[in-house]
Amino acid sequence: MAQKGTRFPDIVSYANERGIQFKPRQNDGKDEVYAICPFCHHHNFKLSLNPVKNCYRCWHCSEVGGIASFISKIEGVSEVEVIDRYRSQKTRNVHPALKLTHEQRRLIGCAKLPDWELMRKRDPKYFKLTLDMLWETWKAKEQELREDAYTHLYISIITGEIKDSEKKERIVTSITEIGRRINVPILEELRVAYRAKPDWVKTIERNTDSLFQSIKTKNTTTVENQHAG
Numbered sequence: 001m002a003q004k005g006t007r008f009p010d011i012v013s014y015a016n017e018r019g020i021q022f023k024p025r026q027n028d029g030k031d032e033v034y035a036i037c038p039f040c041h042h043h044n045f046k047l048s049l050n051p052v053k054n055c056y057r058c059w060h061c062s063e064v065g066g067i068a069s070f071i072s073k074i075e076g077v078s079e080v081e082v083i084d085r086y087r088s089q090k091t092r093n094v095h096p097a098l099k100l101t102h103e104q105r106r107l108i109g110c111a112k113l114p115d116w117e118l119m120r121k122r123d124p125k126y127f128k129l130t131l132d133m134l135w136e137t138w139k140a141k142e143q144e145l146r147e148d149a150y151t152h153l154y155i156s157i158i159t160g161e162i163k164d165s166e167k168k169e170r171i172v173t174s175i176t177e178i179g180r181r182i183n184v185p186i187l188e189e190l191r192v193a194y195r196a197k198p199d200w201v202k203t204i205e206r207n208t209d210s211l212f213q214s215i216k217t218k219n220t221t222t223v224e225n226q227h228a229g
């Protein structure tokens with residue numbers, strides 16, 4: 001019943017936490033545990049919980065299913081929501097560096113992976129340190145690519161290139177492509193950043209503006225000198 005990649009709680013423990021009343025003095029030899037059904041509330045312990053198969057059945061109201069359906073009915077949320085909750089709980093325990101794609105690792109020069117399992121067994125502290133370092137390196141690279149893409153976009157805005165539909169299309173395509181390669185919705189991020197102006201955006205805009213200003217001044221000076229000469 002359990003879905004791959006999910007770690008559901010044991011149905012008996014879950015029922016216990018929810019305050020479901022168990023039948024006193026149950027047969028120890030049996031897999032099933034009997035309890036008061038939370039759906040029909042029949043007083044005679046009609047709900048059978050099977051901790052081995054992690055499923056339930058009420059012999060009175062016929063409610064039946066696995067742990068995800070049990071949680072979903074008790075909490076009044078969808079089964080999909082329940083599955084997602086336990087899946088993400090599992091993923092949260094995985095170090096983000098272990099989830100980097102091959103392309104992401106390639107971009108920071110770590111395409112080839114060490115034997116993590118071996119490293120973890122030999123020296124857990126070093127293992128964790130290596131993962132942290134890998135993750136920091138990736139985050140720095142990601143930001144560098146984001147800033148490059150923003151600079152590109154910003155230049156196209158101040159030069160008016162963005163108004164040319166063909167040029168705009170090319171810029172959007174190239175930024176989308178970078179995003180696809182690094183698994184980051186970079187175009188959407190840049191749109192938000194353009195409006196929100198976080199510090200790194202302000203820095204890029206200031207630097208780009210002053211660069212363009214100095215080019216303009218230089219050109220004007222050259223033209224003036226030509227006129228003067």
Ligand SMILES: [Zn+2]
Nearest residue numbers: 037040058061
């Ligand atoms: Zn029932």
